[in-house]
Amino acid sequence: MQPLAERMRPQTLDDYVGQEHLVGKNAVLRRAVESGRIPSFILWGPPGVGKTTLASIIARTLKRPFHVLSAISAGVKDIRETIDTAKKQKFFDTPSPILFIDEIHRFSKSQQDSLLGAVEQGVITLIGATTENPSFEVISALLSRCQVYVLKSLEKNDLILMLNQALEKDGFLKNKDITIQEYEAILQFSGGDGRKLYNILELVADFGETGQPLVITNEIVVEKLQQNIAIYDKDGEQHYDIISAFIKSIRGSDPNAAVYWLARMIEGGEDIEFIGRRLMILASEDIGLANPNALLMATTCFQAIRTVGFPESRIILSQTVIYLATSPKSNSAYLAINDAQKLVQDTGNLPVPLHLRNAPTKLMKELGHGKNYKYAHDFEGNFTEQQFLPDEIRGKKLFEPQANPPEEKIKQKLREQWGNEYDY
Numbered sequence: 001m002q003p004l005a006e007r008m009r010p011q012t013l014d015d016y017v018g019q020e021h022l023v024g025k026n027a028v029l030r031r032a033v034e035s036g037r038i039p040s041f042i043l044w045g046p047p048g049v050g051k052t053t054l055a056s057i058i059a060r061t062l063k064r065p066f067h068v069l070s071a072i073s074a075g076v077k078d079i080r081e082t083i084d085t086a087k088k089q090k091f092f093d094t095p096s097p098i099l100f101i102d103e104i105h106r107f108s109k110s111q112q113d114s115l116l117g118a119v120e121q122g123v124i125t126l127i128g129a130t131t132e133n134p135s136f137e138v139i140s141a142l143l144s145r146c147q148v149y150v151l152k153s154l155e156k157n158d159l160i161l162m163l164n165q166a167l168e169k170d171g172f173l174k175n176k177d178i179t180i181q182e183y184e185a186i187l188q189f190s191g192g193d194g195r196k197l198y199n200i201l202e203l204v205a206d207f208g209e210t211g212q213p214l215v216i217t218n219e220i221v222v223e224k225l226q227q228n229i230a231i232y233d234k235d236g237e238q239h240y241d242i243i244s245a246f247i248k249s250i251r252g253s254d255p256n257a258a259v260y261w262l263a264r265m266i267e268g269g270e271d272i273e274f275i276g277r278r279l280m281i282l283a284s285e286d287i288g289l290a291n292p293n294a295l296l297m298a299t300t301c302f303q304a305i306r307t308v309g310f311p312e313s314r315i316i317l318s319q320t321v322i323y324l325a326t327s328p329k330s331n332s333a334y335l336a337i338n339d340a341q342k343l344v345q346d347t348g349n350l351p352v353p354l355h356l357r358n359a360p361t362k363l364m365k366e367l368g369h370g371k372n373y374k375y376a377h378d379f380e381g382n383f384t385e386q387q388f389l390p391d392e393i394r395g396k397k398l399f400e401p402q403a404n405p406p407e408e409k410i411k412q413k414l415r416e417q418w419g420n421e422y423d424y
Contacts, residue, residue, distance in 0.1 A: 132274065291327040301320040343396065
């Protein structure tokens with residue numbers, strides 16, 4: 001018998017659960033499908049949110065030939081054979097067949113290059129699915145020919161709806177007299193992943209005695225999963241839990257735990273460049289100005305592991321992880337850009353003060369562009385006080401130095417230069 005996730009796979013956009021920002025009424029992707037014209041695009045989102053399902057629904061709705069390749073097992077030869085088949089299926093002005101590539105981030109540069117001509121010429125309409133940021137994992141030439149649609153983790157209401165639909169509609173489950181009394185554990189362990197949700201439900205559904213009603217509680221879910229952890233995680237879906245534990249251990253300044261989770265990822269075959277990218281992000285987000293060398297260390301680590309490769313790169317990663325875990329921590333840069341973006345969203349496009357504007361023409365100079373601007377290097381200490389923010393938000397503080405020696409020095413310097421404006 002097929003797994004529950006496969007049996008419950010929706011066939012139409014109306015049956016599809018979640019991603020309302022893409023496929024809800026008047027949403028961008030739904031409008032494209034309803035118009036009968038879709039671009040090549042990449043679906044970027046966490047596992048189990050419906051990327052493969054959405055691609056197959058679109059192909060079915062548009063009545064187009066649908067070819068599927070997995071980047072784990074397919075090579076350039078498979079791509080070329082599929083493109084040749086697609087050429088034979090396309091006649092005159094008929095819409096292009098759809099080629100769906102799962103985990104497209106695993107394709108090498110040469111494999112992605114082999115798609116370019118067919119995408120550009122309209123031989124195929126490419127739909128790629130990835131759990132990784134396509135800006136890093138998809139070559140720029142291919143990325144420029146595709147739209148990128150971001151899928152979100154399923155919300156609590158989406159997951160509950162999926163559970164209830166399975167109990168009502170699945171031919172096997174609806175005959176078993178199952179009631180879900182408590183949802184918390186099954187939702188927590190699924191982590192917003194629809195496939196994992198159905199795996200857990202199917203596993204727990206076998207818990208009761210034959211012919212007897214089953215009331216699913218949190219206790220039953222936890223007990224059953226502890227007995228069958230291999231089945232629960234049969235697709236290697238601990239990936240996101242382990243990287244989360246890894247990042248939080250470094251952020252929490254525990255080098256022992258950080259190296260342990262690093263080893264778990266290495267032993268599990270994790271892509272070392274993925275680990276390196278996460279370390280660069282963490283070095284800025286969680287350490288930042290408390291130790292500016294952390295970002296340099298992480299960047300050097302990333303360059304080094306790309307050059308050295310495995311297994312020696314594990315030593316470089318270990319050194320970097322320990323350094324970052326034992327570094328002082330600050331998220332002031334992270335908070336500053338968050339607050340700045342929120343301010344821009346709230347206040348809109350405020351005018352640039354006249355004295356800061358560019359004045360490349362005589363007319364602009366006559367209009368006052370650049371007038372009274374003070375060139376900092378003409379003043380003692382390469383500093384002179386002047387206004388840099390728009391009038392409407394003058395004096396707004398976005399950067400708040402935190403309590404660590406480097407940022408205490410920054411705070412003192414800002415006070416000396418700006419006086420009361422930087423009186424934290």
